[in-house]
Amino acid sequence: MAKRIGVYVCHCGGNISDTVDVEKVVEAIKNYPGVVVAKHFMFMCADAGQKMIEEDIKKYNLDGVVVASCSPKLHEMTFRNCVARAGLNPYLFYHVNIREDVSWAHSDNPEEATKKAIRHVKAGIEYVRHAKPLEKIKVKTIPSVLIIGGGIAGIRAALDLSRMGVNVFLVEKSPFLGGRTAQIWKVFPTGETGKEIVRRLIEELKKRDNIAVYTNAEIESFSGFLGNFTVKIKVYPRYIVKKHPRITEAIKKCPIEVPNEFDYGLTKRKAIYIPYEGAYPDLPVIDMKHCNKCGECVKILGDAVDFNQQPQTITLNVGAVIVATGFDAYEPKEGEFGYKKFQNVITLPQFERILDISNNEEKIMFNGKEVKSIAFIYCVGSRQIPTGPEKVNEYCSRYCCSVTTHLNAELFKKFKDLTIYNIYRDIRTYGKYETYYEEAGRKGAVFIRYDPNDPPQVCAEGDKLLVTVRDLLTNREEIEIPVDLVVLVTGMVARENKKLEDILKLPIGRDGFYQEIHPKLRPVETNIAGILIAGTCQGPRNIQETLASASAAAAKAASIVLRETIELEPLVAFVDPSKCNLSKLCMKECPVNAIQEKEYEGLGVKAWVNEALCIGCGACVAVCPTEAIQLKTLSTDQIRAMIKAMAEEI
């Protein structure tokens, strides 16, 4: 039992000390059993605070340290490392939260808050008194990374890791790589087409010999731990098993025509298809949902077609996983700004497809008519105002203002005599993108600001549309704008991906996008060690930002797998064989089958925990009749001692 404990209470520059009387806290615990030194300080986490603790550990020969400061989510590791530097086992340390849990939550009652802080600190001391030194678990890492999602984020991360010498498995659900970027007509700031961006990435990808690409593939199961995951993927049949010189002819011959999802149904594709020229892999796929097995393609392609191809399950071992599954475009409700009610109300992604498909035309054609006037309505599906219990998208989709104002400028460049109205709430062309807003305005685009509580109305007038809106910039004057086309600037929404989320147990934030541990401390890591997130699955972003986050995730994955062994926290269960009566209840309770029987010398067969498998949930602890199984980092004795200390009157 620790007998020489140091206790350090942080002011957090007033965040704590404005409410909690830190001196009183120190006074109250300095004579507590086991405590030999107790101090308070402005910023424990600062270098000087950490130095003070290190020096005290040596000076007083401390065998336990308690720091009472902010949430352990912020600084537990900071102080663990700090005590380790001074030569103390880092698990003889406890982090007490007296900021979020005390000073901030009870700023209305300083006196009682101080008492609560004292209770919490005493419990922390008890934890340390009963703590045992622990060693980290060393795990050999597998030098491969699995990337889920073959859009630009997944490809960028794959390229970066590959160049670092790391093997990559790139798994894409759809039959082709490239994701949504390929659908974009022109991308700022370079003016390249989306396909061009994808093509350049694919060209690099083709040169790499340590990236294995699986398209038409899904994650089936997932197990293991940081550094050593086992993932089963299921690769669905393509039914085209090899290249053939007459592919184009075979596609032409296919009698089935269905809407091409790549073009949001604006064009048709065959049952055997490549969604666009240059798509990768350059091998078509047969869409079995629609194929009637007429055999026309087989006549041309022969054994390149294999209708008997079966799904294949492949097991991959990887050290880290990057999730880059992207976003869904917001689909407006029927009637939202006339969507689906009027044919010439379309979404921004659909408009991008129209422009891309008719890239060589001199006019914008829609439904056989020339489009000479366009109204963009902004913030459709974003910045929604909650009105009832129904969940709305309160967030801003970030990319749309820059994209649309850039699109304004590009449209003016390409098409003559075009009238463009931008019906917006705030133009959020942050940073350098401001120049697109400026350029759009300079070239004659009209900007009209609407009140979200009095949104524009869209109705038909002849073969035109009439947008009625009150302009906040001209004293809420009601104006009527006749246009040929209304484009709804739709935002990004979290992608439907329940199966994957369930398998990986991905953390999801309030907007439905995947949640990082902390936006500033660990922006691409999740609370599952070894699973990283990149690109728009984390939240709306533009292409440049997506690529940066992909590289960032690659860097973090590299820092796991570039080392041959990594160290894991000893957050695992262990069995005291002398107490175990082999009830086997723990084995039944364990969700990951980490507990097995083992022969102990002199004690016979008892339960035993495989630390590499144990996830440290403690479910076994709750069912053991003899308290033989315990978590290393939090024993039942520790919990009891903490409860007792917290229950005492101050």
Next chain:
Amino acid sequence: MKQANEYDVLIIGAGIAGIEAALTLGDAGYRVLLVEKEGSIGGKMALLSKTFPTLDCASCIATPKMAAAAHHPNITLLTYSEVQEVVKNGEADFSVKILKKPRYVDLDACTGCGICETVCPVIVSDEFQYDMRGRKAAYIPFDIAVPKKAIIDLDNCILCGSCERECPASAIDFTQEPETLEVKVGAIIIATGFKLFSPTLRPEFGYGRCKNVITAMQMDRLLAPTRPYNSVLRPLDGKEPMRIAYILCVGSRDRKVGNPYCSQICCMYSIKQAQLIMGALPLADVAIFYIDIRAFGKGFEEFFNQTQAMGTMFIKGRVIVVEEDKEGNVVVKYEDMDDGGRLKEDTFDLVVLAVGAMPNSDITKVFKNVKIELDEVGWIKQVDPNNNPATTSVPGIFVAGCAAGPKDIPDSIVEADAAAAQCMAYLNEHKYGRKR
């Protein structure tokens, strides 16, 4: 300190981006030389109060990273040092000269006790408090400085010798000379951050002319836990301001001052400050004059909505001019866009200018035989933004954080990790050829 003369990566600038890149590279086993021209690492973030949209305190995020960088076995830190010359000899081969400015304090001996500061008789303006308070000629840069060590500012020192006599660690050493280090590195990350727009370039907003007009950076200091005074006070008479106005886009979105870009952070930091002011001065009213509120990042819009609900006034309008009245209050004349652009005026106790971010790219001049391209405003140019945003015009030299353009802390950190990834890939291709 023992200094090697070869490193994998040189990082220029130890703000939050430089620190993050260093930590990621260090964790992956690369040897990093992190060079900072100021006496402490941490950059601008270390001086901020809290950060949007989560309101966690800036020091709480920055200090652990600062401490981790200082203690990392793979990171060598050079503070108060400037990169003077870089020559590219070939791929993954750069020769670098670094000037170590004399601190006149022995870094190993100094304990950061602050006695020299106490005994020093010279008071000058404190640049880390944005001139709202004095510091001594012998000083520790700021409360959470890393390393927390003193510097003697010889330009202002009167050589009285008090510090030398009183230093309990005998750390003061007036014989120190500037020293030039020559090192070889394999790759370089430029993370020199940004400069704040100088508000005197827009004289109509009254900075310097009206006493109670301050910059938002000054307000952030007033709100920070390591603040100059114990409250938010206005400069003229030390009164607690009850009516505070923010003018957004000062020096941003403004071709007149050569900066057509939006500074990307000002809307959100002003909104954040409005929330903090409501905490610090519960009776104060805050009005924000804006053009567009750009709450675009994760959780920003919700934070903006929350601030509106808490009572901050948002007025869409261009401020024409501000004047000082007899009491030293500030009269703001503006066009109210929500009222058809009508000219109005209102009087405030304090006006805060949301000054924009400007390029800080002078470092490119030290590159001798390669040219690092800048964009039209002078930020480091990202030459292939839609393929590999961390690359500059020179292979092997990468850019992270605000050096490439204004951005917030989360974006800076992500970009820093992206630059780290590019260094690892580049070094592996040109130096190590490793396969794991």
Next chain:
Amino acid sequence: MPEEFKPKILIFSTNFISDLAIDLTGLLHRHYPVTTSIIRIPCSSMIRPDIILYAFQCGFDGVFVAADGTDCPFLKDCSDRTAKRIAEAMELLKKHGIEPERLKMSAICSVCVEPFLKHIHDLYEKVKKLGPIKRKPE
């Protein structure tokens, strides 16, 4: 005038989920009864029924288990497992003459500030009405 009864509530929070919500509650400066104490555990499914009884025996008037719900990074069915333990604990409490209503479990997601506040206030008020435990001699 007799001093107002302010029940002492023990809260079990989980490191990765519900403690985040409690952190967030503090971050937003939202208030809840100050006579609470919080112990962080990895997953709510590790709570032993006898530990809950022990808390009451030590002098707590109420216990709130902020469980992980479906967000649990460890177990998908952690709520069900925890619920079993809680049911066992309630039986145990009854045996010892302690009203089982003093024990409350609810899943609190990592951003569930409002639900946390509601549950903790509700439990506090309920226990306040029940008054101090009429303890049976052990």
